[in-house]
Amino acid sequence: MHHFHPFARVCAAGTCAMALLGGALVAQAPPGYYASVDATDATTLRATLHAVIDDHTVFPYTSGSTDTWNILEAADEDPSNASRIVDIYRNASYAKVGGGNGNYQREHTWPKSYGFPIEDLGGPYTDCHQLRLCDGSYNAERSNKPFANCSAGCVEWTTLPNNGVGGGSGVYPGNSNWTAGVFSNGSWEVWDHRKGDIARAMFYMDVRYEGGTHGGTGTSEPDLILTDNRSLIGSSSTGSPLSVAYMGLLSTLVQWHWDDPPDAEEMERNDTVFTFQGNRNPFVDNPGWVGTLWGGGPAPTPGLFESYGMACPGTNGLDPMLSTTGTPTINANLDIVLANSVPLNPVVLHIDFQQSAISLFFFGFPTCAIYAMPTIPVAGNTSFFGSTFVSLQVPDDPNMIGFELYGQWLILEAAQLHLSASNGGKMVLGSQ
Numbered sequence: 001m002h003h004f005h006p007f008a009r010v011c012a013a014g015t016c017a018m019a020l021l022g023g024a025l026v027a028q029a030p031p032g033y034y035a036s037v038d039a040t041d042a043t044t045l046r047a048t049l050h051a052v053i054d055d056h057t058v059f060p061y062t063s064g065s066t067d068t069w070n071i072l073e074a075a076d077e078d079p080s081n082a083s084r085i086v087d088i089y090r091n092a093s094y095a096k097v098g099g100g101n102g103n104y105q106r107e108h109t110w111p112k113s114y115g116f117p118i119e120d121l122g123g124p125y126t127d128c129h130q131l132r133l134c135d136g137s138y139n140a141e142r143s144n145k146p147f148a149n150c151s152a153g154c155v156e157w158t159t160l161p162n163n164g165v166g167g168g169s170g171v172y173p174g175n176s177n178w179t180a181g182v183f184s185n186g187s188w189e190v191w192d193h194r195k196g197d198i199a200r201a202m203f204y205m206d207v208r209y210e211g212g213t214h215g216g217t218g219t220s221e222p223d224l225i226l227t228d229n230r231s232l233i234g235s236s237s238t239g240s241p242l243s244v245a246y247m248g249l250l251s252t253l254v255q256w257h258w259d260d261p262p263d264a265e266e267m268e269r270n271d272t273v274f275t276f277q278g279n280r281n282p283f284v285d286n287p288g289w290v291g292t293l294w295g296g297g298p299a300p301t302p303g304l305f306e307s308y309g310m311a312c313p314g315t316n317g318l319d320p321m322l323s324t325t326g327t328p329t330i331n332a333n334l335d336i337v338l339a340n341s342v343p344l345n346p347v348v349l350h351i352d353f354q355q356s357a358i359s360l361f362f363f364g365f366p367t368c369a370i371y372a373m374p375t376i377p378v379a380g381n382t383s384f385f386g387s388t389f390v391s392l393q394v395p396d397d398p399n400m401i402g403f404e405l406y407g408q409w410l411i412l413e414a415a416q417l418h419l420s421a422s423n424g425g426k427m428v429l430g431s432q
């Protein structure tokens, strides 16, 4: 049996090693940003995540100073041309005009009609984690239809080929958006490349907005809740601000999340919004947390693994298991916080890739064979915050793949290893 804890506060003295799994993360949150998150269960995760991302800096919707146009034209910039933007549903590239025009508008992916129809200082109306630049006609057609899967019998709204994605028509689902119905009884199926982006924006809204008031402005905030219940969604459109409002469809969004994991562009967008608002979308940073809160997906979010007395990799300790299907790239992001540490040598993240096994060795003295080692410098006896990122291609293997994470230090404040799979493969975590 391994012990599962959200964080490690272990190792008073002497050699000590521990490993921690926090789900899946590939984006680069500042070290320590999620240090207070307790992923023990859905209740603790929701509460501690909310505390990290709430009370963000609210910018005006439209203003002579920095407003949502400024943020969105940075966040939704065309990756191949900094003077243009790419819109969310049509994948059209439009020249930036510094405030929108007939081509592109601001789309509330969580429709403002569901809970927050009026701009205020609480945040949801202007929150750029959910606002996206959007072709005007697509914005109008989407209206406030919930996100839901459609069918070949639905109306097709095609995408344009840009940046290697989009284009084509006539085949469901292809690269198109599909829609049927109107308002809360309607469905808007986002094209595949943006399904996960939309889902994670909705998950962010649910956890960011939990009622209460904005800690900085004192403005009341709604409790936004995802559901499959279309009646609740419909009842959330009253024309007035609500204390509780609903959107969905939750089960569809969970599936979209796992089908379309975060890519580099989405992570960069998260970073951009963070630079303005000061808060992040945790489900872009750590996709595994969706599993803890809403289930589904390949990663059961195991929490913490720890082991003790490690000298060299493979000699002792835990072996959390990992299996893959397809040929995913395993992305590993390691955040560590050492308090008053006295490392003997630079701390090394050691990646050992042998046959069908991937081994992550984290230890403080490079006396064992090392395959690859992004080095994290450790400065003296002072507190240390470090982060590193690696990714490895893993072959298709129906059998278990073990990985191990080891560290040696005197006092470890917190560490998180986040793993995720991309390139269309799947990764399953468990413990042996």
Ligand SMILES: [Ca+2]
Binding pocket: 192, 193, 194, 195, 196, 197, 260, 261, 262, 263, 266
């Ligand atoms: Ca995507």
Ligand SMILES: [Ca+2]
Binding pocket: 205, 206, 207, 208, 209, 210, 211, 223, 224, 225
């Ligand atoms: Ca909520």
